[in-house]
Each structure stands twice: as C-alpha cells, then as structure tokens.
Amino acid sequence: MKKITRDQVIYAMGKSNKPVMHVNPGETLQIETEDCFSYQLVKPTDSLEENVDFSRVNPATGPIFVHSASPRDTLKVSIQKIELTEQGVTVAMKGLGVLGHKVKDSQVEIIPIKKNMIQFAGKEITCRPMIGVIGVAPGEGEVPNNTPGDHGGNMDTLDISVGASVYLPVFIEGAYFAAGDIHATMGNGEVCGTGVECRSVVELTLDILKDCNWRIPVIETNEFFYFVGSASTLDQAVEKAVDEAVMFIKQTNRVSWNSAYMMASLATDVMVSQAVNPLKTVRVRIPKSLLDI
Amino acid sequence: MKKITRDQVIYAMGKSNKPVMHVNPGETLQIETEDCFSYQLVKPTDSLEENVDFSRVNPATGPIFVHSASPRDTLKVSIQKIELTEQGVTVAMKGLGVLGHKVKDSQVEIIPIKKNMIQFAGKEITCRPMIGVIGVAPGEGEVPNNTPGDHGGNMDTLDISVGASVYLPVFIEGAYFAAGDIHATMGNGEVCGTGVECRSVVELTLDILKDCNWRIPVIETNEFFYFVGSASTLDQAVEKAVDEAVMFIKQTNRVSWNSAYMMASLATDVMVSQAVNPLKTVRVRIPKSLLDI
Numbered sequence: 001m002k003k004i005t006r007d008q009v010i011y012a013m014g015k016s017n018k019p020v021m022h023v024n025p026g027e028t029l030q031i032e033t034e035d036c037f038s039y040q041l042v043k044p045t046d047s048l049e050e051n052v053d054f055s056r057v058n059p060a061t062g063p064i065f066v067h068s069a070s071p072r073d074t075l076k077v078s079i080q081k082i083e084l085t086e087q088g089v090t091v092a093m094k095g096l097g098v099l100g101h102k103v104k105d106s107q108v109e110i111i112p113i114k115k116n117m118i119q120f121a122g123k124e125i126t127c128r129p130m131i132g133v134i135g136v137a138p139g140e141g142e143v144p145n146n147t148p149g150d151h152g153g154n155m156d157t158l159d160i161s162v163g164a165s166v167y168l169p170v171f172i173e174g175a176y177f178a179a180g181d182i183h184a185t186m187g188n189g190e191v192c193g194t195g196v197e198c199r200s201v202v203e204l205t206l207d208i209l210k211d212c213n214w215r216i217p218v219i220e221t222n223e224f225f226y227f228v229g230s231a232s233t234l235d236q237a238v239e240k241a242v243d244e245a246v247m248f249i250k251q252t253n254r255v256s257w258n259s260a261y262m263m264a265s266l267a268t269d270v271m272v273s274q275a276v277n278p279l280k281t282v283r284v285r286i287p288k289s290l291l292d293i
Numbered sequence: 294m295k296k297i298t299r300d301q302v303i304y305a306m307g308k309s310n311k312p313v314m315h316v317n318p319g320e321t322l323q324i325e326t327e328d329c330f331s332y333q334l335v336k337p338t339d340s341l342e343e344n345v346d347f348s349r350v351n352p353a354t355g356p357i358f359v360h361s362a363s364p365r366d367t368l369k370v371s372i373q374k375i376e377l378t379e380q381g382v383t384v385a386m387k388g389l390g391v392l393g394h395k396v397k398d399s400q401v402e403i404i405p406i407k408k409n410m411i412q413f414a415g416k417e418i419t420c421r422p423m424i425g426v427i428g429v430a431p432g433e434g435e436v437p438n439n440t441p442g443d444h445g446g447n448m449d450t451l452d453i454s455v456g457a458s459v460y461l462p463v464f465i466e467g468a469y470f471a472a473g474d475i476h477a478t479m480g481n482g483e484v485c486g487t488g489v490e491c492r493s494v495v496e497l498t499l500d501i502l503k504d505c506n507w508r509i510p511v512i513e514t515n516e517f518f519y520f521v522g523s524a525s526t527l528d529q530a531v532e533k534a535v536d537e538a539v540m541f542i543k544q545t546n547r548v549s550w551n552s553a554y555m556m557a558s559l560a561t562d563v564m565v566s567q568a569v570n571p572l573k574t575v576r577v578r579i580p581k582s583l584l585d586i
Contacts, residue, residue, distance in 0.1 A: 189563030234527035270482030
C-alpha cells in the first residue's frame, strides 16, 4: 500500500501545489495526518500565544494526483480506517467559535485518548473519529484549509468517518486530493471551534466517477446520502444544500420538483456540521429508503 | 379530565386573550387541536388561493390560565399523548420555505394517516408526531402564532413529542398556555414550510416550577436536554441556544465557563429545528450523561 508521511502537507488547496504522489483510480493508500495545530500544542503547559505559529494551522496531507481525473468528474473517497494517536488537544481561544467573544483567557487542554474514549472535565465521552479537512483543488485560485466549499475543505462534518464515502467534484486534471485535521470526537456544530484535534493514520481508496453531476460534496453511508453545503451564513448554507438535495430526489425518483421539495420537508433532516469556520457548513440527510436506487 | 375543544383557539400569544380554562398545577388535560390551516384544506381539489383565509392560520388551543404561575416561574408541560386524525395536508406554496422562490405553482397534498404511517410520492414514511406551536403569553404585546421566541410559539421542533417535557419561562400571572399545529411528521428544518399538518387530540400535564432560571424554552427527554433558541437568522439562533446551554453545563457541573464551552463543542449537538418561520429555531442537545444530575 502506498503511504504518505505527515510532513508532506499543504495549508491551502489549489493547483499551484506540487503533487506528492500519483495514484490510479481504485488504489487504496495510507496517509498520516498532522493535527490542526501542527502538533505545536502537546504539553499541558503549552499555550496558544507562545507555542503556535498560526501560519502552520490546518495542514492537510497531499496533494495526491489521481490519474484520469478530469474537470466535471467526481472523486469518490472511501474511508476504511482512522487510527487515532494517543492524545489530542482542545482549546478555548479568544475570538474562536460561536461564543469566542466571551472567552476571557485562552486555554489549552491536552486530552489522552484510550480505547476510543476520552475524559473531559470529569466526564467520559465515546470518540466518534472523523476527518475535518478533506478536499480537492478548486478550479481557480487557492482556498485556505480553514475554509470549506464546493471543493470540500474544512467541512468538519461528523459523518465523514469510517465506512463512509465522500464524493467531491473534480475541478482540475488529477483532482489534487488532500486530507487532514482528524478529530477523535466533536459535537455537531463544533461550537468552540475545536474538537479533540489529533494526529492519525487514515486509510482510504480513491476512485473516479464519470457520470455523476453533483455540484457540492456528498457523503454516502449505509443508510443515508448527505448533501453538504457551505456558505457565509448557516441560512445560505441551508438553501444551497437543500437546493441540491431536492434536485437529487427529483432526478432519482422521477417526481416533480414540487413533490421532491415536499418530500424533503417531510423526511429529510437539515443538520449543522459546523458553525464556526469562515464559511458555515450544513448537510441535508436523505434516507436511502426514500430513493429509487 | 378537563377538555378543551378545537374551536377555542387564538392566533397570537398575548395577555389580551381571555383564558378559556383555569387549571391547578399538576392537572392533566386533554386539548383538541386544529391543523395549521384551520381545516380549510381537506380535499385534493382544495387550493391555497381559493380555500384559505390566511387570517386563520396557525391556531393554538387556549389560552389556559395556570393557578400560581407568576413571572420568573417556569411552566413544565409534560406530553402524554398525541392522537393523530385520519388525514393531514402538506403544501408547496409560492414564497414559502427555504426554496419558496423556486415554487412555480402552489400545490396541496392531502395525505391519509394510517397506523402511524403515511405515503408520499410513492414512499412510506413512519410518522414522528410532534407539536409545532406550544407556548405562553410574552410579557409585552402579542406574538403571532407563526413565530417562535423565548415564550415558545412556533418552534416546530421534532423532539416536542410524546414522553417529552417542555419548560417555558412564565412572563405573566397564569402563564396563558396554548398549543396547536400538530405534525404527523416532518424533517428537521421543515424546509418547504409544512410537515404533515393535521388535527389531533393531545394530553398533557401542566406544572409550575419556582426554582428554575432558564430564559429560553428547554425540552427534556429520557436521555437529553435541549436548549431551544429562536432568532432572525440560524446563526443568531445558534449563538443564543449555545450561550444558554453552556451556562447550564457550567452551573450544573460546577466547572469553569471555558470548560463548559469546550464540553459543549466536544459532546453536544447543534440541531436545526426549522429554517422557515419568521424567526428560525435551533436546539442544542446535551446528553444527560454529561451532567452532574
């Protein structure tokens, strides 16, 4: 299996990055990922002010050039494994998150991860390991890795986890896939701006679909499809994700647009992925039982 | 058991309404509720333009005067039963919902409800009966029943269902409780602006708590507390609900505000209730396993 080490990272997605590996469609590979702070916070005494070079946050391992990937194709990323390392870090930081204006003093919490569990403030929490940053190069320019978008990026979506497939629109030849920013766990919303941020080793398979017309990232699990929309506000992100989800229901079930819209209202769930990044992310969850597939 | 018929309704919550019943704390009562269109859409040939008097939408049965309820108390509403009637209605309406601007022709769908199931566009959907409008009179003025707020109102929140308790801040003597707008089912977000809108018979118990300092509606189920925030935008609603949830975790677990904030980020879930009413509603779900209760 091909492997990429965690020193091969980018901080923005774009075609100016030089690929660190070339793979064929269908190949499975192992990528080591760095944590979102580039492992600059590892001891309880480390501080955001003194230890963190903020030009090095949100690294993603890659980019990976996928042979035969062309604009308007779709990259399918199947996630086989997310191995957590032995510790993660969570912070409360002035200005960060939904209530960042209420943080008086920044704080760093180093959190041991044992047997898929963490302890925080005296409580046990079961981990839900997921990939925070996962994406491809956009068609033009660069998108910093702290930002999500149609190309993927910092979607911070809980369902991007083992067993799921993530579908990403391809914008340039080779796709330029990259991933990083694993969370041992987080809640929907990621309200303080961080989950349990940790290094990891991820195994995934990259494939290319030629006949898929999704314009935003889509996640597939055993039971659901999720249409993932990112925009400046949650309200705009909802509109974007619902628009694409309704179009998918309409086309898949060959029903009128009105029927697909009402169906979405009755039986799909709008869910908050994250409310804290430069663009906000929501997803619309469609049960497969609703679909003619 | 005291009963209120569905002809005793209000269209806005406020102290100018005359109570239709007085109850003591701890009393269980049965209320019939009207559907959100006041049963003006009952046949497949009925239309929004020709059959609906829009001054009569969103009726709530009540108001009910609860003895001993005073400002700064909390009204606890425990929901024992939501009996659905034999049919409901869903509409796609020009201008209504997240994609209302894309609705070309309004449409009315009468939907039979059988054995807690509905069929829509060829698919079977299991009902999740819930109460859309549930609230008390605000301290000043009137709030139309189409609008949610700190007083409750049109929160359209799926978890307001059988087995749950809803806690509402009391603003005036007697509380002036009212409820209506039952949905046989809806998805989180209620994206087209309607669920399966139906008449129902609801059984609930009203109680008064004197030592509770919640400033927004809270829902309790076996496993979770939900803090429910409504505001002009989803982003503002998230901030409001998270603020109250973090304060609750801080006070309940006697931890620092920073710790409560990080705990919320790691293990609570921000959820969209509805994205379509004049104010939008989100809830923050806190697992009871996180709390020292």
